[in-house]
Amino acid sequence: MDGLYLEITPKGVKKWLMKYKRPVSGKESRLSFGIYPAVGLKDARNRRDEAKRLLSQGLDPGEAKKESLRQAKIAADNSFEVVAREWWAFCRNKWTDRHARQTIANLEQDIFPFIGARAISTIRPMDVLDTLRKIEGRGAPEIAKRVKQRCEAIFRYAIVTEKAAYNPVSDLQGALTTVAATSYAALTAKELPEFLTAISTYDCEFQTRIAFNLLMLTGVR
DSSP states (O other), X not given: OXXXXXXXXXXXXXXXXXXXXXXXXXXXXXXXXXXXXXXOHHHHHHXXXXXXXXXXXXXXXXXXXXXXXXXXXXXXXXXHHHHHHHHHHHHGGGSOHHHHHHHHHHHHHHTHHHHTTSBGGGOXXXXXXXXXXXXXXXXXHHHHHHHHHHHHHHHHHHHHTTSOSOOGGGGGTTOSOOOOOOOOOOXXXXXXXHHHHHHHHOOOOHHHHHHHHHHHHHOOO
């Protein structure tokens, strides 16, 4: 079949193969297209035709297949989820347990199911925006904003570790719904002790606690 044939091994496995000569060396080689019947005749012929197209361009289809498999492995090793978990582990010791749990939970629920398997270097602004709008669509704009911030940090980490060259989240400025600010009444003198106690025991990052204290020392009303 124009170079394509079915080889049956001693164990009865049927493999689609094609014999061809390598463009540079002229040596005979064989290219595998998969196992029958998982790969049918039509698919095997299509793969043979693609191999012949490469040969007509002076390219070795066997080497092209190896490179394709190598790129697929690189993509799998650098998927958004793999890089995000690496980022999370890197930042973990700087966070409280509660913040760390909340961060990974948000990613597992709202991001990984949609773009987690994608190679991080292939993700574009609309991929992230579509995912964030799903969160907004269920009436959680604040969570969407928080997840956006985390995605931006993940891409910054990916750039620093040379797993991506571009941060698509940086192009999403103003793309999410703006939540109207709510004004609250000032605390009374009687409420201050309870408020200060709540702040001192609140489970937050160290920088957040310092910001609370600085705001109380410098803020005016």
